Structures are given as C-alpha cells and as structure tokens.
Amino acid sequence: MERFDAVVIGAGSVGLPTALALAQAGLRTAVVDAAPSLGQGAHKAAIGGVRATHGDPAKMRVGRESLDVFRTWHERYGDDIEWVTSGYAFVAYREREATMLQRLVATQRSAGLDVAWLDGDAVHARVPALARDGLLGAASSPGDGHCSTLLAGQAMAAAARRAGASFRFGERVSGLLVEGDAVVGVRTDRGAYASPVVINAAGAGAAALARQVGDTLEIVSELHEAGITEAVAPFLGPLVVDIRPGPGSANVYCYQTSRGQVIFCLTPEPAILGDDLVETSAFLPQVARRLVTLIPRLQHVRVRRTWRGVYPMTPDASPLVGWSSRVEGLLHAAGMCGQGFMLGPGVGTLIARMLRRELSDDDHDTLAAWTPERAFEGREALR
Ligand SMILES: Cc1cc2nc3c(=O)[nH]c(=O)nc-3n(C[C@H](O)[C@H](O)[C@H](O)COP(=O)(O)OP(=O)(O)OC[C@H]3O[C@@H](n4cnc5c(N)ncnc54)[C@H](O)[C@@H]3O)c2cc1C
Structure with missing residues (x-):
C-alpha cells in the first residue's frame, strides 16, 4: 500500500x-x-x-x-487565472436592505475590511448600468473581485x-x-x-x-443555476449583488468577466434540494426578468448557456x-x-x-x- x-x-x-x-x-x-x-x-x-x-x-x-x-496568484505563480479586482457592490433598492447592509458595513469595517456604504448617486456614478430609479445605495468593497x-x-x-x-x-x-x-x-x-x-x-x-x-x-445539497452571455464591450465594473427577494428567488448576482461575458446566478427561494444537475427551462426567464430590471442594458445581450450545480449547505x-x-x-x-x-x-x-x-x-x-x-x-x- x-x-x-x-x-x-x-x-x-x-x-x-x-x-x-x-x-x-x-x-x-x-x-x-x-x-x-x-x-x-x-x-x-x-x-x-x-x-x-x-x-x-x-x-x-x-x-x-x-x-x-487569488489576488497575488499571477505574480506568485505566473498563471493567468483571469483575476480582476473589480470590487463587489451589494445594492439596496429598499430601506430594509439598506439598513441591513449599513449595519453589516459597520461590522465589516470594525473587522478591518475595505468596505464603505455609498449613497445612490455615488453608486450610480460608479456603475451607470444599474437602474437608477429607487437605488438607495450599496455596500462597496473595492478590493474584492473574481476570476475563472x-x-x-x-x-x-x-x-x-x-x-x-x-x-x-x-x-x-x-x-x-x-x-x-x-x-x-x-x-x-x-x-x-x-x-x-x-x-x-x-x-x-x-x-x-x-x-x-x-x-x-x-x-444538504441545494441546487443553484447560473448562466453566461456572449461577450460585449466592458460596461459593468463590480460584481453586483441584489439581495431584494423576488418571485421564487432570494437574490440575484452577476459580473462581467475580463473577456466581456456576463456571468449570472440566482438563489432560489424556497431552496430546491436534491442531486438533479440538469439545468431547467424555468431558470432563464426567471433570472432574465430580475437582471433586466436591475441592469436594463442586459436586455440586449444574448445568453450562451446555463448550468446547474450544488451549494453544499449547512443550517x-x-x-x-x-x-x-x-x-x-x-x-x-x-x-x-x-x-x-x-x-x-x-x-x-x-x-x-x-x-x-x-x-x-x-x-x-x-x-x-x-x-x-x-x-x-x-x-x-x-x-
Ligand atoms: C451556480 C453556482 C455558483 C456558485 N458561485 C460561487 C462563487 O461565485 N464563489 C464561491 O466561492 N462559490 C460559489 N459556489 C459554491 C461553490 O461551488 C461550492 O461551495 C464549492 O465548489 C464547494 O467546494 P468543495 O470542495 O466542498 O466541493 P466540490 O468542489 O464539489 O469538490 C468535492 C469533490 O469530491 C469528490 N468526491 C465526492 N465524494 C467522493 C468520494 N467518495 N471519493 C472520491 N471523491 C469524491 C467529487 O468528485 C468532487 O470533485 C457556487 C455554486 C453554484 C452551484
């Protein structure tokens, strides 16, 4: 042996x-x-x-x-993992989410994290693609990011x-x-x-x-779906998360990769449990409605494919x-x-x-x- x-x-x-x-x-x-x-x-x-x-x-x-x-991978190991320090923006369109995020920002700042609450105008100036109507602000963490x-x-x-x-x-x-x-x-x-x-x-x-x-x-295995669009010119800076509940969903989030594609995801509510990894026909219409409300320009962008995977969830x-x-x-x-x-x-x-x-x-x-x-x-x- x-x-x-x-x-x-x-x-x-x-x-x-x-x-x-x-x-x-x-x-x-x-x-x-x-x-x-x-x-x-x-x-x-x-x-x-x-x-x-x-x-x-x-x-x-x-x-x-x-x-x-992740941030230092390229300089340390030499591989391009398509890392982008894009930042995250947890946006708020309702007082309930704005209050919750502002409290969280205070906790995160006291833990030493680089995060701040931006008001609606400041967020919109940073991410003009976001729907302006009703935008109250966002928890913005410029040091976060994404990679492949x-x-x-x-x-x-x-x-x-x-x-x-x-x-x-x-x-x-x-x-x-x-x-x-x-x-x-x-x-x-x-x-x-x-x-x-x-x-x-x-x-x-x-x-x-x-x-x-x-x-x-x-x-427990929670099933989540995601999708990716065709590549378009850069228009979306940070990874955007909208934690407003919507019909059948707890949140939606997306970002634009360094190659121009928009990757998106949605958290089903109530959770869908199981091990069936086949993507559904319900996901795309559901997530598209949310995304186009949040980022209207996405209505012009074509989706290439969707997929389904597991969140291994704890209580x-x-x-x-x-x-x-x-x-x-x-x-x-x-x-x-x-x-x-x-x-x-x-x-x-x-x-x-x-x-x-x-x-x-x-x-x-x-x-x-x-x-x-x-x-x-x-x-x-x-x-
Ligand atoms: C749509 C979607 C989007 C997500 N987006 C993000 C994101 O943006 N950022 C993020 O951090 N997370 C994200 N996640 C969550 C992330 O994918 C999971 O939390 C993570 O992959 C779990 O890692 P793991 O190593 O525990 O499990 P896995 O990556 O599933 O690895 C477990 C491995 O164990 C192997 N295995 C299992 N049983 C055995 C066995 N008996 N013998 C040998 N091998 C075995 C499997 O083959 C598998 O390769 C997302 C998930 C989904 C579904």
Whole structure:
C-alpha cells in the first residue's frame, strides 16, 4: 500500500488548495477523486466571485486570506487565472436592505475590511448600468473581485503537483480505514492508501463518508443555476449583488468577466434540494426578468448557456471544518455553502496550520465557530 502523510478526498474548491498548502508544508500528499479530472463537482459550477466581505467573522478572516491568494496568484505563480479586482457592490433598492447592509458595513469595517456604504448617486456614478430609479445605495468593497474557477483550479493543481502532491482521478473512496480509534488510510474502488491523516473535502459526498465512522455533517445539497452571455464591450465594473427577494428567488448576482461575458446566478427561494444537475427551462426567464430590471442594458445581450450545480449547505450557512471527535486523524472540511471557491485557499492554509500545530488565536476562534459539532444557532447574513 502506498503511504502518504495526508490523503485529501476530493479535488474540488477545497481539496485543490488544501493539497497545495499541505505539499508546500512539506507533507507527502495524495488527492483522490472519483471524477476523471479535477473540479468536476460543485467547483466547475461556481461563477468565480471572491470576497472577504461576509457576515460571519470567521468567514471574513478566512475570506481575507483566500482573497490574498487569488489576488497575488499571477505574480506568485505566473498563471493567468483571469483575476480582476473589480470590487463587489451589494445594492439596496429598499430601506430594509439598506439598513441591513449599513449595519453589516459597520461590522465589516470594525473587522478591518475595505468596505464603505455609498449613497445612490455615488453608486450610480460608479456603475451607470444599474437602474437608477429607487437605488438607495450599496455596500462597496473595492478590493474584492473574481476570476475563472476553471483556470484557478488548473493552476492550483499544477502548483500542488510541482510542490510534490500526487492526484488519483477516477478513483472513488469507498471507505475510511480505521484501526482502534485512529484513521490509517482510505480504501478506494481500485485499492487503498495508507495515511495517518485523511481530509474529507468531498463536498456533497462528505456527509456520507463521515457517516461511515459515526460522524454527522449537517449538509444538504441545494441546487443553484447560473448562466453566461456572449461577450460585449466592458460596461459593468463590480460584481453586483441584489439581495431584494423576488418571485421564487432570494437574490440575484452577476459580473462581467475580463473577456466581456456576463456571468449570472440566482438563489432560489424556497431552496430546491436534491442531486438533479440538469439545468431547467424555468431558470432563464426567471433570472432574465430580475437582471433586466436591475441592469436594463442586459436586455440586449444574448445568453450562451446555463448550468446547474450544488451549494453544499449547512443550517447556519457557514462551513464545517474540524477534526472528527470519534476518529483520530480524520479532518472534515466541507459544507462550504455558496462560498467554497472563495474560501478554499484560506481553508487550505488553515488545515496546513492544523497539521503543523501552528494555530493562531484567530485560527482557534475560526475552528470554534466552524466545528461540525456546533449548535447552529445563528445564520450568516450574506448567504
Ligand atoms: C451556480 C453556482 C455558483 C456558485 N458561485 C460561487 C462563487 O461565485 N464563489 C464561491 O466561492 N462559490 C460559489 N459556489 C459554491 C461553490 O461551488 C461550492 O461551495 C464549492 O465548489 C464547494 O467546494 P468543495 O470542495 O466542498 O466541493 P466540490 O468542489 O464539489 O469538490 C468535492 C469533490 O469530491 C469528490 N468526491 C465526492 N465524494 C467522493 C468520494 N467518495 N471519493 C472520491 N471523491 C469524491 C467529487 O468528485 C468532487 O470533485 C457556487 C455554486 C453554484 C452551484
């Protein structure tokens, strides 16, 4: 049996940067994924929005660390991941959202984030494409941005390989190998790997793996759709999020890529649960109505395609990261909700610090907030 210092289950938004962080920390690392290539789970459905501006303090910390990784990727590793420091604008057209966002901005600023409340005129001057009528203002965070999830995933895997990590694709982990009260490796449909540390970064499949040793990960698969238009001349600066509820939706968000296409998404309300990844005919008319109301010029832009993917949701919309309390050496990093791509690099470096026992006070706070065994009392303001 091949031996590793750490085996990561899942080459997705969390598994890829985790493999990189562990290999860079000098650990002999293997990544095992059931799919034939990287990023075939929720990762490839993500639209690539990256922000540190969350409601949960732990997400703000990890988000900030991740943001630095994405922002500096090109200068550090040389790959173009189509990163753009576009900023985010959470816009408000009703007093209710304006009040909520202004409170959040105050919290985020006290956590040291670069974010400010802009009034309607200021927002419109910055994003003239937005519908002006009724625009009260926006929470604007100029340091946030976006990149290509596909390019970023490839770049992370290549960097992980250069740092010594190895990848096993088309190999499903069928069981965790446990001796006494400690994990000693994984069994796959092709063989087995020995390792004193196993990281469960299996996304929508993480809860089933955890159940094998009696651990409960409170994750449900929420289905979300997204789409992309043809490329048009640049007209939209920041990634725009409109958190007004609409018919059958909790919010809508979009941005224009560096290549000119507009990528968009909508959060269904009530949530649609399940594992049916076939895109629907209901999504496009629904999201188009919202987008054209928000950004009227989009009525002239043609949509190229839509797709559907999973948000691995937890009850409080924050991730589940922590050691199993039953099996030594088993670490869960799952339940990333709608932010696994943007949190991935920060989760990866946090896990590397856990393995090297180099945790800071902030890390301990993050892990206390994200323990899979928490009571799930609150709920993240920005899902
Ligand atoms: C439409 C849409 C838009 C989104 N937009 C954004 C965004 O802009 N920004 C953002 O941060 N997030 C976004 N997300 C959320 C993001 O995609 C997820 O949070 C993230 O991809 C989850 O990462 P993960 O690594 O936990 O899971 P995944 O990326 O799904 O990776 C899990 C991997 O584990 C593998 N696996 C599972 N079970 C096994 C097993 N038994 N053996 C071996 N391998 C296994 C799978 O094949 C998969 O590759 C979006 C999601 C959707 C659906």
